[in-house]
Amino acid sequence: MKSSVEVKDPVTEKILDQWMEKPAPFLSVLHAIQDHFGYLPESGLRLVGQRFGIPVSELYGTVTFYHFFSLEPKALPDIRICENSACCLHDLDAICEEIVDKDLGIPHSGKVEKISCPGRCDVPVPILIGETFLHGAQSGAIEKATPATMPLPPEIGLEECLFKDIRNGVSSLEKAVEAGSWQSPKRAADDPEGFISELKSSGLTGRGGAGFPTGVKWEAVRSEVADQKWIVCNADESEVGCFKDRVLMAHTPHALLEGMTCAGLITGAEVGIVYLRWEYPEILESLQTAIDEATAAGYLGVDACGTGKPFQIVIRRGAGAYICGEETSLLNSLEGKHPFPREKPPFPTTHGLFQQPTVVNNVETFCAVPPIIDRGGDWFSQLGLGDQQGTRIFSVSGDIQRPGNYEVPVGTPLRQLLMEFAGGTFEGREIQGVTMAGVSGGLVGAEDLDVRLDPASLNDLGAMLGAGGIVVHDDTRCMIQAARESMHFLAEESCGKCFPCRIGTTRMTEILDELNSGKPVREGLLQEIEDLEEVLAETSACGLGLAAPYITRMLKKYWPQEIQDKIDGSGQALKEGSE
Amino acid sequence: MSTEMKMVIDGAEVSFKEGETVLEVARRQGSFVPTLCYDERLDPYGSCRLCVVEVEGRRLPASSCTLKAEAGMDIRTGSDHIRKMQSTLVEMVLSENPGDECPRCRDIGTCEVHELAEEFEVSRDRFLGAISNASKDDSNPFLLRDYDRCISCYRCVRICDEVEADHAITMTGRGWNKGIATAFDGGLMDSDCTLCGQCIYTCPTGALADKKMVNQGSKPGEIEITRSVCPYCGTGCSINLHSLDGKMIGVTPVLDGPVNEGALCVKGQFGFDFVNSEDRLTRPLIRKNGELTPVSWNEAFDYTAQKLLSVRDDHGPKAFYAIASGRAPGEGSYMLQKFTRAVMNSNQVDNCSRG
Numbered sequence: 001m002k003s004s005v006e007v008k009d010p011v012t013e014k015i016l017d018q019w020m021e022k023p024a025p026f027l028s029v030l031h032a033i034q035d036h037f038g039y040l041p042e043s044g045l046r047l048v049g050q051r052f053g054i055p056v057s058e059l060y061g062t063v064t065f066y067h068f069f070s071l072e073p074k075a076l077p078d079i080r081i082c083e084n085s086a087c088c089l090h091d092l093d094a095i096c097e098e099i100v101d102k103d104l105g106i107p108h109s110g111k112v113e114k115i116s117c118p119g120r121c122d123v124p125v126p127i128l129i130g131e132t133f134l135h136g137a138q139s140g141a142i143e144k145a146t147p148a149t150m151p152l153p154p155e156i157g158l159e160e161c162l163f164k165d166i167r168n169g170v171s172s173l174e175k176a177v178e179a180g181s182w183q184s185p186k187r188a189a190d191d192p193e194g195f196i197s198e199l200k201s202s203g204l205t206g207r208g209g210a211g212f213p214t215g216v217k218w219e220a221v222r223s224e225v226a227d228q229k230w231i232v233c234n235a236d237e238s239e240v241g242c243f244k245d246r247v248l249m250a251h252t253p254h255a256l257l258e259g260m261t262c263a264g265l266i267t268g269a270e271v272g273i274v275y276l277r278w279e280y281p282e283i284l285e286s287l288q289t290a291i292d293e294a295t296a297a298g299y300l301g302v303d304a305c306g307t308g309k310p311f312q313i314v315i316r317r318g319a320g321a322y323i324c325g326e327e328t329s330l331l332n333s334l335e336g337k338h339p340f341p342r343e344k345p346p347f348p349t350t351h352g353l354f355q356q357p358t359v360v361n362n363v364e365t366f367c368a369v370p371p372i373i374d375r376g377g378d379w380f381s382q383l384g385l386g387d388q389q390g391t392r393i394f395s396v397s398g399d400i401q402r403p404g405n406y407e408v409p410v411g412t413p414l415r416q417l418l419m420e421f422a423g424g425t426f427e428g429r430e431i432q433g434v435t436m437a438g439v440s441g442g443l444v445g446a447e448d449l450d451v452r453l454d455p456a457s458l459n460d461l462g463a464m465l466g467a468g469g470i471v472v473h474d475d476t477r478c479m480i481q482a483a484r485e486s487m488h489f490l491a492e493e494s495c496g497k498c499f500p501c502r503i504g505t506t507r508m509t510e511i512l513d514e515l516n517s518g519k520p521v522r523e524g525l526l527q528e529i530e531d532l533e534e535v536l537a538e539t540s541a542c543g544l545g546l547a548a549p550y551i552t553r554m555l556k557k558y559w560p561q562e563i564q565d566k567i568d569g570s571g572q573a574l575k576e577g578s579e
Numbered sequence: 580m581s582t583e584m585k586m587v588i589d590g591a592e593v594s595f596k597e598g599e600t601v602l603e604v605a606r607r608q609g610s611f612v613p614t615l616c617y618d619e620r621l622d623p624y625g626s627c628r629l630c631v632v633e634v635e636g637r638r639l640p641a642s643s644c645t646l647k648a649e650a651g652m653d654i655r656t657g658s659d660h661i662r663k664m665q666s667t668l669v670e671m672v673l674s675e676n677p678g679d680e681c682p683r684c685r686d687i688g689t690c691e692v693h694e695l696a697e698e699f700e701v702s703r704d705r706f707l708g709a710i711s712n713a714s715k716d717d718s719n720p721f722l723l724r725d726y727d728r729c730i731s732c733y734r735c736v737r738i739c740d741e742v743e744a745d746h747a748i749t750m751t752g753r754g755w756n757k758g759i760a761t762a763f764d765g766g767l768m769d770s771d772c773t774l775c776g777q778c779i780y781t782c783p784t785g786a787l788a789d790k791k792m793v794n795q796g797s798k799p800g801e802i803e804i805t806r807s808v809c810p811y812c813g814t815g816c817s818i819n820l821h822s823l824d825g826k827m828i829g830v831t832p833v834l835d836g837p838v839n840e841g842a843l844c845v846k847g848q849f850g851f852d853f854v855n856s857e858d859r860l861t862r863p864l865i866r867k868n869g870e871l872t873p874v875s876w877n878e879a880f881d882y883t884a885q886k887l888l889s890v891r892d893d894h895g896p897k898a899f900y901a902i903a904s905g906r907a908p909g910e911g912s913y914m915l916q917k918f919t920r921a922v923m924n925s926n927q928v929d930n931c932s933r934g
């Protein structure tokens with residue numbers, strides 16, 4: 001249909017009327033339409049295109065980018081099951097068979113669709129029907145998912161910062177205030193320079209993985225002159241094996257809101273947006289409750305925390321796309337653009353949301369701000385071991401006794417985290433290796449478990465610390481398969497714009513499949529891997545492609561024999577570096 | 580006013596103007612920088628990454644098409660390392676497409692992908708695996724959409740948006756499962772497409788082509804190309820006429836055409852069937868006894884002159900009204916108005932483009 005044809009759709013008209021004046025309404029409008037119709041009808045999208053000034057073809061393309069927008073009506077929801085690192089250690093096929101046959105009490109289509117990690121690696125395997133999560137246990141039992149408990153740290157005298165009160169039920173405003181919440185925004189308003197210098201001395205850096213100093217970022221946005229500025233919280237925690245932000249938002253939402261409010265008061269932004277991944281429906285509800293409570297109590301609103309300055313926070317829900325965790329993709333997603341990463345520079349500090357100066361920080365980063373202001377930058381800084389500053393949260397999952405999130409000093413040995421905190425692997429088994437940064441930081445083999453958990457130490461090994469997800473693989477696992485699963489995830493989630501990443505991650509996955517197939521492998525396969533690594537690591541347009549070679553490089557570093565065995569076992573001798 | 584600044588490219592000091600990209604400066608001074616997603620008419624996109632260059636002081640190479648030139652920059656475009664990565668990238672691109680003969684290269688002229696393959700002396704034999712996208716069976720009469728050969732540079736989408744402002748096509752999906760589609764994935768005829776054909780001639784592969792120009796059994800070397808001006812309207816777009824054995828087989832736009840810079844409309848691009856049509860009039864006809872009868876040119880001129888004069892003399896000058904065709908050259912239009920005024924004594928003269 002040509003776009004000049006007039007469309008009538010009173011439901012969508014009403015939704016648009018409700019949302020258009022609100023901040024960055026694009027995603028909310030689409031979700032509201034989908035919630036009403038069960039999908040995004042053509043008539044609705046045409047109206048959305050008209051109101052947002054987006055050509056309908058472009059809008060259609062943008063919608064197809066996301067996993068969880070549907071363009072076709074569905075009578076019943078499909079069954080969605082996680083296929084990534086910690087979960088694929090389980091017998092997914094058996095679980096799938098079990099689900100299809102069993103009466104789960106939730107109507108479904110009977111069609112099983114594998115999805116990328118929904119951030120519940122501590123309680124594998126998550127199964128999603130509509131917006132309800134079920135849990136497929138190793139035993140084959142399917143039950144309603146219950147939130148994982150927060151595992152206790154060992155009593156070895158280490159001080160927690162973000163997790164200090166997290167087990168004390170501080171999710172309600174009342175309890176949070178009792179525990180000392182919502183004090184820091186006044187300080188941000190009264191003494192912004194002092195506030196920034198505390199942040200700088202704390203050594204707090206971006207916990208989403210990129211590690212940019214938070215104080216410097218806030219100061220940069222503060223110094224910009226603009227009509228409008230924005231605070232954006234990146235809660236699109238989509239990296240496989242990472243679920244720390246979910247737990248922070250569930251258990252200590254007021255720390256996040258407080259941190260964002262401080263950022264607003266420091267920089268002059270009046271609106272904060274939490275970009276929440278679609279796969280956290282329970283957080284959508286609980287975080288909104290926290291926002292409502294804080295607004296009712298005057299911590300948010302026209303006179304935020306009695307400072308005389310306005311600050312409000314809204315949630316915008318993603319729609320299933322890992323790349324939207326890349327900050328510039330996230331901003332494009334909020335604006336209603338095709339969520340490809342932007343070329344940097346310019347950076348969001350000067351050209352962020354709607355080209356205005358914007359602070360984009362991870363959930364953990366914002367949550368760290370209130371305790372730093374409460375107890376001082378130097379206090380936070382000295383929590384780190386040796387030269388390292390502060391603490392970091394690690395999500396540990398896979399073949400491990402006590403999966404969960406642990407807050408440890410930066411610089412803690414990986415072995416201590418795995419053994420003393422997470423209880424080591426199961427009896428009779430040994431840890432063979434772990435994935436880092438979720439999965440995109442590569443692999444670390446058993447021989448290097450003493451590596452310290454700080455960015456530089458991981459870099460020295462050739463891996464990356466990233467967003468702090470660690471998936472443990474015991475000695476029964478095939479690490480080539482583990483690498484394949486990591487690469488497959490990146491290939492599935494590549495935005496497809498830049499050639500090295502789109503082609504490279506797919507070819508890498510195919511090559512790892514070929515190695516695992518047991519059939520003769522192509523000649524020159526190792527040289528192909530090496531050439532792909534080079535192009536990915538040096539020419540990719542964003543971090544996804546740049547990081548992908550960590551996986552194969554670390555695989556070759558720690559498990560060369562396994563690769564050679566596969567090649568030899570395939571019956572075809574292969575000279576490395578041939579061609 | 581732009582000021583002139585200096586930078587170093589491949590060891591030579593070169594001047595540039597503010598706003599220029601490193602790619603533009605490098606190419607101007609003669610460095611070979613390959614590209615596939617670049618078209619000078621479009622905004623820089625930075626997706627093929629073939630134009631990466633080394634920048635002194637930076638850890639990683641940068642895509643030169645998106646990198647703004649800065650005073651004092653020291654750029655290297657052609658190190659062995661850069662060339663090796665570019666060569667690998669070309670091999671990766673080749674692996675996305677089928678290995679059979681590229682119809683674009685065969686019938687119209689070598690496509691950019693295969694030009695680069697020749698330049699880097701590589702062929703489609705490494706990184707083989709899945710083929711990208713899927714062809715679309717599109718019933719439109721002009722545009723072949725063979726997305727098996729698509730390399731997802733999105734030049735077609737971007738020229739449709741940025742230059743034509745038609746927004747007929749878009750990129751869909753993501754990662755390996757990306758594609759090109761109209762809104763709601765219908766045919767081009769049901770979309771906002773004006774069939775201008777711009778997408779075909781920015782496409783660096785054989786994914787998009789003029790349906791009528793492929794599979795005619797021709798080889799590029801046998802095709803004669805004649806630069807001309809589109810006769811359809813007064814704009815004067817530059818075109819290349821492709822002919823085989825003296826017969827016209829199609830039109831391609833001329834990128835350095837001063838008026839159109841490579842743009843054409845549906846008529847100028849595809850509307851040349853009449854040239855070889857059997858219905859085309861090739862000699863004058865006069866209706867005699869109700870039958871159209873071929874006559875000589877002299878007889879036709881005499882007959883027409885006599886009839887026009889009788890109109891003027893019997894009914895007066897106001898009975899005559901001349902409308903010049905927009906397809907006529909300026910000289911022809913001039914003559915028509917001169918004829919109308921001097922011979923027919925009428926001031927009633929107009930041009931069809933005015934309506």
